[in-house]
Amino acid sequence: MNVLVFGAHGSVGEHVLKKLNQKNYKTMAIGSKENQLEDLKKDGATDAAVYDEQQNDSLLQNYEAVIFLTDINTKSDTDKTVLVDHRAVINAVENAEKQGVKRFILMSAVRANESSDGTKRNIGAKEIPDELLQKADVTYTVIRPSKLVDKPGQGTILLDAMINNDSAEIAREDVAAVLIEALENEATFNKTFDVSSGNVSIQQALSSL
Amino acid sequence: MGLTDYLVIALIIFIALLVLIPIALFVYLYIKDDRQKQHAILRNFPVLGKARYITEKIGPELRQYLFHNDNEGKPFSRKEYQDIVKAGKYNERLIGFGSTRDFNAEGFYIRNTLFPKLRDEMKVDNIEKIKTRVYKSDGENLFTRKEHSEERLIDPYFLRDEDAVIMGERTCRQPFKVKGLIGQSAMSFGALGENAITALSKGLGLAGGTWMNTGEGGLSQHHLAGKPDIIMQIGPDLFGVRKPNGDFSWEEFKKKSEMEEIKAFELKLAQGAKTRGGHVEGEKVTEEIAKIRLVEPGKTINSPNRFYEFDDVPSMFDFIEKLRDVGGKPVGIKIVIGDLDALENMVSYIKESGKGPDFITIDGGEGGTGATFQELADSVGLPIQSALPVVDEMLKKYDVRERVKLIASGKLITPDKIAIALAMGADLVNVARGFMISVGCIMAQVCHTNNCPAGVATTNKKLQDGLSIEEKYFRVCNYVVSQREGLYNLAAAAGIDSPTKFERKHIVHKDELGRISPLEDILHAAKRTQLQKEG
Numbered sequence A: 001m002n003v004l005v006f007g008a009h010g011s012v013g014e015h016v017l018k019k020l021n022q023k024n025y026k027t028m029a030i031g032s033k034e035n036q037l038e039d040l041k042k043d044g045a046t047d048a049a050v051y052d053e054q055q056n057d058s059l060l061q062n063y064e065a066v067i068f069l070t071d072i073n074t075k076s077d078t079d080k081t082v083l084v085d086h087r088a089v090i091n092a093v094e095n096a097e098k099q100g101v102k103r104f105i106l107m108s109a110v111r112a113n114e115s116s117d118g119t120k121r122n123i124g125a126k127e128i129p130d131e132l133l134q135k136a137d138v139t140y141t142v143i144r145p146s147k148l149v150d151k152p153g154q155g156t157i158l159l160d161a162m163i164n165n166d167s168a169e170i171a172r173e174d175v176a177a178v179l180i181e182a183l184e185n186e187a188t189f190n191k192t193f194d195v196s197s198g199n200v201s202i203q204q205a206l207s208s209l
Numbered sequence B: 001m002g003l004t005d006y007l008v009i010a011l012i013i014f015i016a017l018l019v020l021i022p023i024a025l026f027v028y029l030y031i032k033d034d035r036q037k038q039h040a041i042l043r044n045f046p047v048l049g050k051a052r053y054i055t056e057k058i059g060p061e062l063r064q065y066l067f068h069n070d071n072e073g074k075p076f077s078r079k080e081y082q083d084i085v086k087a088g089k090y091n092e093r094l095i096g097f098g099s100t101r102d103f104n105a106e107g108f109y110i111r112n113t114l115f116p117k118l119r120d121e122m123k124v125d126n127i128e129k130i131k132t133r134v135y136k137s138d139g140e141n142l143f144t145r146k147e148h149s150e151e152r153l154i155d156p157y158f159l160r161d162e163d164a165v166i167m168g169e170r171t172c173r174q175p176f177k178v179k180g181l182i183g184q185s186a187m188s189f190g191a192l193g194e195n196a197i198t199a200l201s202k203g204l205g206l207a208g209g210t211w212m213n214t215g216e217g218g219l220s221q222h223h224l225a226g227k228p229d230i231i232m233q234i235g236p237d238l239f240g241v242r243k244p245n246g247d248f249s250w251e252e253f254k255k256k257s258e259m260e261e262i263k264a265f266e267l268k269l270a271q272g273a274k275t276r277g278g279h280v281e282g283e284k285v286t287e288e289i290a291k292i293r294l295v296e297p298g299k300t301i302n303s304p305n306r307f308y309e310f311d312d313v314p315s316m317f318d319f320i321e322k323l324r325d326v327g328g329k330p331v332g333i334k335i336v337i338g339d340l341d342a343l344e345n346m347v348s349y350i351k352e353s354g355k356g357p358d359f360i361t362i363d364g365g366e367g368g369t370g371a372t373f374q375e376l377a378d379s380v381g382l383p384i385q386s387a388l389p390v391v392d393e394m395l396k397k398y399d400v401r402e403r404v405k406l407i408a409s410g411k412l413i414t415p416d417k418i419a420i421a422l423a424m425g426a427d428l429v430n431v432a433r434g435f436m437i438s439v440g441c442i443m444a445q446v447c448h449t450n451n452c453p454a455g456v457a458t459t460n461k462k463l464q465d466g467l468s469i470e471e472k473y474f475r476v477c478n479y480v481v482s483q484r485e486g487l488y489n490l491a492a493a494a495g496i497d498s499p500t501k502f503e504r505k506h507i508v509h510k511d512e513l514g515r516i517s518p519l520e521d522i523l524h525a526a527k528r529t530q531l532q533k534e535g
Helices: A015-022 A034-043 A053-060 A078-099 A110-115 A127-135 A172-181 A203-206 B002-035 B041-042 B050-067 B078-090 B196-207 B252-259 B287-293 B313-328 B342-354 B375-378 B383-398 B417-422 B434-439 B470-496 B518-534
Strands: A002-006 A024-032 A046-050 A065-069 A103-107 A138-143 A147-149 A158-159 A169-172 A192-199 B107-110 B129-139 B144-153 B166-167 B176-180 B180-182 B211-213 B230-236 B262-268 B331-335 B359-363 B405-409 B427-433 B508-509
Touching: A002 A015, A015 A024, A015 A034, A015 A065, A015 A172, A024 A034, A034 A046, A053 A078, A065 A078, A065 A172, A078 A103, A078 A127, A103 A127, A103 A172, A103 A203, A127 A138, A127 B180, A138 A172, A147 A172, A158 A172, A158 A203, A169 A172, A172 A192, A172 A203, B002 B041, B002 B078, B078 B129, B078 B434, B078 B470, B107 B417, B107 B470, B129 B196, B129 B470, B176 B230, B196 B211, B196 B434, B196 B470, B211 B262, B252 B262, B252 B313, B252 B383, B262 B313, B262 B359, B313 B331, B313 B342, B342 B383, B359 B383, B359 B427, B383 B405, B383 B417, B383 B518, B417 B427, B417 B470, B417 B508, B427 B434, B434 B470
Parallel strands: A002 A024, A002 A065, A024 A046, A065 A103, A103 A138, A138 A192, A147 A169, A169 A192, B180 B211, B180 B427, B211 B230, B230 B262, B262 B331, B331 B359, B359 B405, B405 B427
Antiparallel strands: A158 A192, B107 B508, B129 B144, B166 B176
């Protein structure tokens, strides 16, 4: 399966690329700047390109799956990310539909649905792409990780429709593993779920959805 | 007599003793002080005079903990010490409110540019993460500080392959390529105990992109514990590469050079803190140390202060050529800069003969040591900030800068000081005491006594028990990685995408009056001095 990874230069992205490479997927990594491309290839991407809304079409042509990482990177300016974020997702989803890309995995954030309360600007509007995806003609999975941390992955997680625990966290490495495991795991097809660190193995947790 | 009477008598005796014992003690001490002839103060003021000796004894500790301000202590202030410890514990270097540096004093500053590089634009290799442990604070009050350590994947801040520093690229069968600019300076097993050496080895091995210099005390199993890249130092006493009669053993040298961990060799001509040979008491020469150093156990070692193998530049270069030929690995020398004529003589001979060392380690006069004499430590050899630019300039003048890498050392324990050294011409930087502090050194300054309270600079089994290798080696890793990250921060501020690109133009010297001058002024001054000397 050929996989296209949007937001690949983020902190989850590098783990995703490494793991896809280990599992011999052919990948195209989409970064935001020219000088990230070398890094992306070093991380294990088969090919890499800079994000360009106009060319998304043609990029998607040869790929069967998309992993879209919303850039909830602590290093970026949060306000800016939100604005760019959902437009880019919408664009990617539309293009995926057009090109007949069947599989679409979106990494969103826990409690993304709370943004309609209006107070939490930094999650604002993140639910829009989630809804859009559910309506689109693709096999989607929306994975909403809790607070991302730089701990080493443990390979075990807690999976739930809604995780409302403020102290819940998950290693970036584990999120990457969940995203990739979900690619071909039918139990995850057309589902939205929250994930945090826990004690069920990733494969088991996803299969029991 | 009833019970009450007995109790009354007991009470009277008790009170009498309470009064009599101190009086007796006072009289005893009074007479003792009065009769001794060593101290005039005690003869004139028996007992009372003791206050002077007690306060003098605990003075250093009092000053360090209570009276010195944060920037005052020597060789390292409390602030500098804390900078190292925090980098090791938390992999963090954040401070609040503002700097406590004395901005009126003279010193070097890094020239920032108007438009720094973005993080994204830096040429850094963060592909392979490092799995380490860092401390997290859970809360702090007057008497307790709750912390726990947790696993963390951290960015290694390696140099990109194209920026990596390579020693002996054109001269050796096996050049040494290093992807970080900071390594551990020479510290021998014996000067430091096995726990400290093991913790350093494991920490440096975990961090990668760095190196460990064995010091002249030979290569031990403890150095190999974490499989770091090793630069083996060879001192005039040839520990670890000698025959029983003291001659150089090519056989032993070949054995060492075939070890995978050993990446380069360094001939120690001098050390910043001492231009004399080492000294080890017979009682410290245990079976293990004797075996590593290839000497007789129990016998006091007094190293010569120069190699017997060579006594001038040509003969040294021939020796280096042979070492490189036999070992196939880079060979460098460690020197202290004093006489510039002698230096120029050597550098010109590099040009003339096409031979010479693959790297030169320049130890500043402010460098540390386990044991030396006061006169040598304080006043022999130039400090690194004067020595380094002069050597760099000299190598450029003779057009041999490319073939020789420069390693600088001398209190370069934080990223800013390291960056300044890089701008002055260093290719790499050695740190010793920064690493000692990250394995627990509290600067008690008793390295020469074997009584190090932190179990670092001692071979005493009991004191070493206090040093937990498993806890400390993460701090070593975090410290060096944190320094590398800091270098990238500074490079970005200076407008360059890699710390390897620091040049003279990136720093400036400011004097007490606020006047600034470029580094070239130091070079002009050095040249002037040399001319006057020739006069």
